[in-house]
Amino acid sequence: MAIYLLKFSACLLVFWLLYIAFLERQNRHHFKRFYLLGVLALALIIPKLTIIEYVEPVVTTFETTATYINVEPILVQIQNEEPQLFDLETTLWCIYGFGALVFTIRFLVNLFQMRNRISKNERLKNRSFIYVLLKENRIPHSFFRYIFFNKTKYESNHIPKEVMLHEETHAKQLHSLDIIILELLQIAFWFHPLIYILKHHVKLNHEFLADQAVLKQGVNTKTYQNILLQFSSSTQNHQLASAINYSSIKKRFTVMKTQTSKTRIWLSTLLILPIIAVLFYSFAEKEYVEKEPLETSKVLKIQNGSITEGATEKLMQEYRDFIMSYNDTNVIIGKKYERAIIIYDQLMSDKQRLSVEKYPARLIPEPNLSKTTPRKPTSEQLEAFKDTKKYAIWIDGKHVPNSILNNYAANDFVHYSGSIVHKNARSKSFPQPNQYHLYTTSGFKATYQDSQLNRYNKATETYANAISVYLKGPQTDNSELKILKAQADKIYNSFTKEELEKHNILMAPPVPAQYPNSNGIEKPIMVILIDSKGQLLVNDELTTLNRIESRLNNLSESFDKSRSVYVKYDDTKDSYKVLKEVKTLIRLYNFKVIQGNISQIAPPPPPAKQKTSKGGPNTNESYNYPIPPPIPENATPEERQKMQNAIDEFEKKNKRKVHTIKPIEILIKKDNSVILNNKPIKFKDIANTASKINKNLTINERRNFVFASILMERNDSYDFALKIQKELRNADIWASSVVYLENQKKSGLPSKHFNHNAGLTVDEAKQQKMKLLQKGNPDDLLNKQIDSLNKAAYKKDPSEVNPWAITTEVTYIPDSQEKKSTNPSFLEFMEDMESQGATFYLEDKEITAEKAKTIAKTNKGKSTEMTTKLDENGKYMVLLSTPKVNKPQESILPLVNGKIIETGKLKMSLNDLKKLKLTLPSAEVTAFKFKIPGVKTEQIKGNTISEKAILKLQSAKVGDYITVFNIKDGKDSNITPLAIEIVK
Numbered sequence: 001m002a003i004y005l006l007k008f009s010a011c012l013l014v015f016w017l018l019y020i021a022f023l024e025r026q027n028r029h030h031f032k033r034f035y036l037l038g039v040l041a042l043a044l045i046i047p048k049l050t051i052i053e054y055v056e057p058v059v060t061t062f063e064t065t066a067t068y069i070n071v072e073p074i075l076v077q078i079q080n081e082e083p084q085l086f087d088l089e090t091t092l093w094c095i096y097g098f099g100a101l102v103f104t105i106r107f108l109v110n111l112f113q114m115r116n117r118i119s120k121n122e123r124l125k126n127r128s129f130i131y132v133l134l135k136e137n138r139i140p141h142s143f144f145r146y147i148f149f150n151k152t153k154y155e156s157n158h159i160p161k162e163v164m165l166h167e168e169t170h171a172k173q174l175h176s177l178d179i180i181i182l183e184l185l186q187i188a189f190w191f192h193p194l195i196y197i198l199k200h201h202v203k204l205n206h207e208f209l210a211d212q213a214v215l216k217q218g219v220n221t222k223t224y225q226n227i228l229l230q231f232s233s234s235t236q237n238h239q240l241a242s243a244i245n246y247s248s249i250k251k252r253f254t255v256m257k258t259q260t261s262k263t264r265i266w267l268s269t270l271l272i273l274p275i276i277a278v279l280f281y282s283f284a285e286k287e288y289v290e291k292e293p294l295e296t297s298k299v300l301k302i303q304n305g306s307i308t309e310g311a312t313e314k315l316m317q318e319y320r321d322f323i324m325s326y327n328d329t330n331v332i333i334g335k336k337y338e339r340a341i342i343i344y345d346q347l348m349s350d351k352q353r354l355s356v357e358k359y360p361a362r363l364i365p366e367p368n369l370s371k372t373t374p375r376k377p378t379s380e381q382l383e384a385f386k387d388t389k390k391y392a393i394w395i396d397g398k399h400v401p402n403s404i405l406n407n408y409a410a411n412d413f414v415h416y417s418g419s420i421v422h423k424n425a426r427s428k429s430f431p432q433p434n435q436y437h438l439y440t441t442s443g444f445k446a447t448y449q450d451s452q453l454n455r456y457n458k459a460t461e462t463y464a465n466a467i468s469v470y471l472k473g474p475q476t477d478n479s480e481l482k483i484l485k486a487q488a489d490k491i492y493n494s495f496t497k498e499e500l501e502k503h504n505i506l507m508a509p510p511v512p513a514q515y516p517n518s519n520g521i522e523k524p525i526m527v528i529l530i531d532s533k534g535q536l537l538v539n540d541e542l543t544t545l546n547r548i549e550s551r552l553n554n555l556s557e558s559f560d561k562s563r564s565v566y567v568k569y570d571d572t573k574d575s576y577k578v579l580k581e582v583k584t585l586i587r588l589y590n591f592k593v594i595q596g597n598i599s600q601i602a603p604p605p606p607p608a609k610q611k612t613s614k615g616g617p618n619t620n621e622s623y624n625y626p627i628p629p630p631i632p633e634n635a636t637p638e639e640r641q642k643m644q645n646a647i648d649e650f651e652k653k654n655k656r657k658v659h660t661i662k663p664i665e666i667l668i669k670k671d672n673s674v675i676l677n678n679k680p681i682k683f684k685d686i687a688n689t690a691s692k693i694n695k696n697l698t699i700n701e702r703r704n705f706v707f708a709s710i711l712m713e714r715n716d717s718y719d720f721a722l723k724i725q726k727e728l729r730n731a732d733i734w735a736s737s738v739v740y741l742e743n744q745k746k747s748g749l750p751s752k753h754f755n756h757n758a759g760l761t762v763d764e765a766k767q768q769k770m771k772l773l774q775k776g777n778p779d780d781l782l783n784k785q786i787d788s789l790n791k792a793a794y795k796k797d798p799s800e801v802n803p804w805a806i807t808t809e810v811t812y813i814p815d816s817q818e819k820k821s822t823n824p825s826f827l828e829f830m831e832d833m834e835s836q837g838a839t840f841y842l843e844d845k846e847i848t849a850e851k852a853k854t855i856a857k858t859n860k861g862k863s864t865e866m867t868t869k870l871d872e873n874g875k876y877m878v879l880l881s882t883p884k885v886n887k888p889q890e891s892i893l894p895l896v897n898g899k900i901i902e903t904g905k906l907k908m909s910l911n912d913l914k915k916l917k918l919t920l921p922s923a924e925v926t927a928f929k930f931k932i933p934g935v936k937t938e939q940i941k942g943n944t945i946s947e948k949a950i951l952k953l954q955s956a957k958v959g960d961y962i963t964v965f966n967i968k969d970g971k972d973s974n975i976t977p978l979a980i981e982i983v984k
Contacts (some may be wrong), residue, residue, distance in 0.1 A: 007047035007283040012194045015039035018275060019201065027258055029208040035272075036202050037178060040185065042276065049284040096191070103187045110183075114143055122151065129171050139231050142170040144177075160227050162214050169213040175206040208255055215256065225253055310349030312479045316356070319343045323357050332360065342486045347479065368494060369451040374415040374444055382410045385436060392430040396443030400934050403955045415439040415448070452494060453503055459488040460508050467512060478514040485511050524566035524594060525555055528582060534574030536582070545581060552589040567595045661765060662693050663758035664708035664733060666724060668717045674724070686724060691731035697762065699732050705765040707756035708736035715740050826866070827856040830878070833868070838876035847880075855880060892975045894967060895919040904976045907983045913962065914953060916945040923969040931963040932956050958982050 019039075023032055117132065124131040133151035140163050141148050147167045153159050170176070182199045189195045214224060228249060311319070322340045326332060340359045348356075377385075385391045388402045395404070418436030426433070439447060463484040470481060488508040495505060528548065529537040536543050538551075552565075565586045569575045579595070586593050666686075667675040674681050681689055694706050708728050710721050721738045728736060737754050757765045830853045833840075840852040855864060865881045893901055896908075897917050908916075918925040925943035932938075933956070938949045956962065965977035 004047050008043050009192070009194065011043040011046050011279050011283055012039070012198070014275065014279060015043065016194060016198065016201075018272065022271065024201070025255060025258055027208075027212070027255060029205055029212055031269075032205050033178070033202070033209065036198060036205065037181065040198065042279075046280055047283050047285070049280065051281065051284050099190045100187055103190045107183050107187060117148070118143075118146055129168055140164070140167050142167045142176070144174065145171050147171055162219055162224050162227050163231055165214050165217060166210045169210040170206060173206075173209060175209070178202055178206070204251065207252055211252055211256060221256055225256070228252070310352045311343055311347040312477060314477075315343050315347060315479050315483075316352060319348075319356060323359070326360060338487065339483055342483050346486055347482060369448045370453070372415070372448045374439075374448075377410055377413055377416045377438065379410045381416070382408070382413075385438075388432075390432055390434055392432040392435045394435075394437045396440055397437070397447060401955055404934065412440060413438045414441050415444045452491060453499075453505070456488065456491040456495075456505065459484070459491055463488050463508055467509075470512060475512065475514055478511050481511045524564040525591075526551065527566045527568070530567065530569040530575045530578050530582065532570040532572045532575060534572070534578040536578065545585060548582070549585055549589075552586065552591065555589075555591075564592045564594050567593060569595065660759055660761055661697070661705055661757045663753065663755040664690055664693060664706065664728070664736075665753045665755070666708060666710045668710065668712045668714075668721060668724070670713045672717060672720050683724075683727070686727045687730040690728055690733060701762050702732040703734045705757050705760075705762060705769075706733050706735070707754070707758070708733050709753035709755065710736060710738045711753065712738065712740055827853060829866075830856045833876055833878050836876055838868075838878050839871070840878045840880065842880045843882070844879075852878065852880065892920065892973055894925065894975055894978070895921070896978070901978075905979050905981075907981045909983055910953060910956070913980065913982065914945065914950050916964075918943045918964070918967065920969055920973075920975070923971060923973065925975075926968045926970050928967040929963075929965050931965070933960050956982055958984055 016039075019032075019035065023035065026032070117134070121135065122133045124133065128145060130146050131154070132146050132148045133154055134148055135151055137150055138148065140150075140159065147164075147170075149159055149164075179199075179202070182195070182202060186195055186199065211224075215221060319340050322336050325336075337359070344353065344356075344359055382405060385393055386402050386405050391402060393400055393402055393405065416436060416438050418434060421430070421433055421435050463481070466481055466484055470478060485508055492505065492507055499505065526538060526548075531537065536545070536548065538548065567579065567582055567586070569579045583593050583595070663677075665677050669675065674683060674686065676686060676689055677693065690708070691702075694702055697706065708725075710724060712718065712721055718738065718740075725736050725738075735756070737756075739754070757768070760768065830840075830849070834849040834853070838849075840847050840849055842851070842855070865879075867879045868876055871877050893904065895901070895918070896906065897912065897915060898919065918928060927939070927941050928943075930938040930940055930945065930949050932949075932952050935952050935955060938946065938952065940946050940949060953962075960982050962980040962982065963977065964980065967975040967977065969975065
C-alpha cells in the first residue's frame with residue numbers, strides 16, 4: 001500500500017506541474033476540465049498496471065562435495081515474538097479510518113443540508129432549471145439543476161442577467177458532478193494535499209467555463225467584471241455548490257483577456273502523451289516471465305556427469321517403429337503420430353534427427369471443436385428427421401427414437417450435424433442411410449464450446465498425476481513427462497487471451513529434473529526445501545535444523561548406500577542464510593550436498609493445496625507463514641488471546657488447521673514385532689516415539705484427547721498389548737483400544753484402526769466431548785465407529801450377517817487415577833473398581849461385582865466392550881456390553897393397482913400402465929420415479945402416474961421395460977423397485 005501511494009503521488013505531482021506550467025492560463029477550459037479529471041484516474045490506474053517482460057531461462061548449477069569439514073554447526077534458536085496489540089501499522093490504519101469517517105460524515109451532512117435547503121424553500125421552474133428562493137442573504141450558487149438566489153433580490157429584479165447566465169452555465173454543464181467525484185476521492189485520500197490542490201483547480205476551471213459562456217453572449221468584459229466583484233464572496237461555505245468566489249477573481253480577470261495561439265495548443269497537447277508514456281513505464285508494476293524453452297527441463301549437472309541432450313534410446317526406438325509402420329501400411333494412428341512429432345521436434349538432438357526419416361506432413365489440420373459456428377435446423381429439417389427409415393437421431397450425444405422429436409421444436413436446438421452413411425458402413429442397430437446429431441444449448445456447450453477446455457483439463461490432470469508418480473520413484477528418466485508437458489502446452493497455446501482470463505487457465509508447470517544413473521550417481525536420501533521465508537520443509541512438512549540433524553544422525557548410523565542430500569532454495573536473503581547452515585550441517589555428517597534453485601527446478605508436491613484453477617496443476621506452492629506454537633498451559637489470558645489470534649490468522653491464510661490431534665496406530669504382528677504408524681519400532685522406543693507424534697499438545701491435552709489404536713494379528717498377543725498400553729501411558733496417552741484381528745481375518749475384511757479425535761484440534765475435541773457428556777454417554781462416538789466396522793462385515797447378501805463381527809476392548813484412565821500408572825488385566829481392573837465402590841452395568845442393567853468378575857474370568861475381556869465414567873456423585877461406573885449387529889432392513893413390495901405382487905418383476909398392458917397406482921399396507925406412497933427407455937426420467941409426486949408421464953408412454957412399445965424406482969413413503973422404508981414389461 002505504501003509503494004502504491006508513493007507511485008500515485010508521484011504521478012499526480014507530475015500531472016499537476018504540467019498543468020501549472022502549460023495549461024492553467026490557456027483559454028481551452030473544456031480540455032482542461034477533462035484533463036484534471038483524467039489525470040486523477042490515470043494516477044490511480046498507472047501503479048496498478050503490469051508490464052510483462054520475457055527473459056531467457058537460467059540453467060541452475062549444482063554444487064556437490066564429499067569433503068568432511070570438522071565444524072560445529074551454528075544452530076540459532078529463534079525466539080517467538082509475541083504480536084503487539086497496537087503496532088505502528090495498526091495505529092496508522094486507525095488514524096486513517098478515523099479521518100475517512102470524519103470526511104464521510106462531513107460529506108453526508110453537506111448533502112443533507114443541501115436537501116433541506118431545496119425542500120424548505122420556494123421553488124420556481126424556469127426551462128430546464130429550478131430556481132430555489134432563499135430567505136437567507138446568500139450569493140447565487142448552483143447544485144446540479146438547482147440554482148439558489150436570495151428571494152428578496154430575485155423578486156425585486158436586483159440579480160443581473162449575467163449572474164443568472166453564469167449559474168445556469170454551471171447547472172447546464174453539470175459541474176456539480178465533478179465536485180461530487182472529488183468529494184468522494186477526498187474521503188479516500190483525506191490526508192493527501194494534492195487532492196485538495198486539484199479540487200481547487202477544478203472549481204476554478206468551472207468558473208472559467210461559466211465566465212466564457214457569459215462573455216460569448218456579447219456581455220462587455222468590464223461590466224461583467226464589476227458584477228463579479230459585487231456578487232463574489234470569500235466567507236460563505238459552499239462545499240458541494242458552484243459559487244462566485246472572491247479569491248479567484250484576479251486570476252479569472254487575467255484569463256478572460258488571454259488568447260492562446262494554436263501552435264501552443266498543439267505543443268502542449270502533444271507533450272501530454274510522452275509524459276503519460278514515461279509515467280507508465282516508470283511506475284507500472286513489472287513482471288518478469290521466464291520464456292518457455294523448447295525442452296522444459298534440462299537434466300541436472302552433477303559432479304563428473306555432463307548434461308545429456310536429445311531423446312532417450314527408448315523414445316528413439318518408439319519413433320523408428322512409427323516410421324517403419326507408416327512406410328509399411330501408409331496408415332497414421334493419431335496418438336502415435338502426435339507423440340512422434342513431439343519426439344522429433346522437441347526432444348531429439350540435431351544429430352539424432354539426421355539419423356532418422358522425418359514424420360509425414362499433416363494432410364488434415366487438427367480440428368478445434370470449440371471454434372465451431374452453431375447452425376440451427378429448420379422446421380422442415382426437423383420434420384424430415386422424424387422419418388425412422390431415413391434418419392438415425394442423436395440428441396446431445398445420446399441416441400433417441402425419432403418419435404421423441406415430437407416433443408421438440410426447431411428453436412430447442414442450437415446446432416446440428418450429420419452425414420450420409422454408405423451401405424457398407426451401416427449396422428444392424430442403425431440401418432438408416434443418414435445419421436444426424438442435434439444439440440441443445442447445454443449439449444452444444446459441453447460437446448463443442450468447452451471441448452478444448454476439457455481436453456486441457458484432462459491433459460494437465462494426466463501430467464500432474466505423472467509428476468506425482470515420478471517424484472516418488474527413482475527420478476532417472478523424465479522423457480515421458482516432457483511429452484505430456486508438450487501435449488498440454490500445445491492445447492494451452494490454442495486458447496485466446498480472453499479465454500485464458502475468462503477460465504483462469506494456467507500453464508502446466510515445468511518438467512521436474514532427473515537424476516542420471518549412468519555414472520553411478522545415487523538418488524538423494526533426503527530432499528530439503530528452503531522457502532522464501534527461510535522455513536525448512538522435508539517430505540512436504542515444516543521442520544527445524546534440530547530435526548534434520550537428528551535424521552542425518554540416524555541415517556549415518558544405518559550406513560545407507562546413498563550419501564547425497566538434495567537442497568532446494570529460493571532467491572531471498574532469508575533462504576540464503578538458512579542454506580549456509582543446512583550445508584554446514586550436511587557436511588558435518590559426511591554427506592554430499594546437491595543444491596539447486598527452486599525457480600529452475602520443479603518442486604515436490606505442495607504441502608497444502610491453496611488455489612486451484614480450471615487449467616494447469618498447481619505444483620509450485622509452499623508455506624508463506626511460520627506455524628505459530630501451541631498455547632502453553634501457564635499462559636495468561638492476554639497471552640492466550642494473542643497466541644490464539646496468531647493461530648486463527650495462520651489457519652485463515654493457509655486454509656488448513658494447525659495443532660491437530662494426530663493418530664497413534666499400532667499393529668502387533670504374529671511374532672510380537674510392533675509397527676507404529678506404518679514404521680517398524682522396538683518396544684523400548686514406543687513411548688519416546690509416540691510422545692513426539694503429538695508433541696505440539698500439552699500433557700493434559702494428550703491425556704484427555706489423544707487415542708491409541710492397537711491391532712493384534714493373534715489374539716494370544718493380548719497380554720503384550722497390555723504392556724504396550726502401559727508403555728503408552730509413559731507418553732501421557734491414557735486412552736486406547738485393542739482390536740482382535742483373527743476373527744476379522746475370517747470375515748475377509750481389511751484391518752482398520754479407530755482414529756478417535758484424529759484430525760481435530762483440541763478445541764474441536766473438547767466441544768465433541770462436551771456434546772457427548774451432555775447426552776449422558778461419553779463413549780457414544782467410539783461405539784458408532786465400532787458399529788461401522790461391524791456393518792462392513794456383512795456379506796454381499798444383506799440378509800446374511802457375517803458371524804465374525806469385530807470385537808474391541810477400550811480402556812480409559814480417569815483423571816483421578818493420574819498417579820496410578822499400572823496397567824492391570826481385565827479381571828484385576830474389575831477388582832480394583834470394586835474396591836473403589838464402583839457400580840457395574842451390563843447392557844445398561846445394573847449387575848453385581850461378582851457377575852462382572854465372572855465375565856472377566858470367562859473371556860478375559862474378549863468380545864466385551866468396557867468403559868468407565870463418573871456418575872453425578874463422583875463414583876465410578878463400569879459399563880460392559882457386547883457388540884451389536886444391525887440387521888438389514890427388510891424390503892417392502894408395494895401393491896400395484898390394488899393387487900398384491902410376489903416379485904418386483906411384472907407384466908402390464910399400456911392401458912393398465914396408464915392407470916398405475918401404488919399403495920402400501922401401512923403407509924402412503926408420497927413420490928416415485930418413472931423411467932421410459934430413451935426418455936428423461938419423470939419425478940412423480942403422489943402415488944399415481946402423472947399426465948406428463950402418460951404422454952411420454954406414447955413412445956413406448958410392446959417389449960419395453962418401464963422402471964418404477966425410488967418409491968418414497970415419508971418413513972425411509974426400503975421399498976422394492978419395479979421392472980414392468982409392456983405386453984399386449
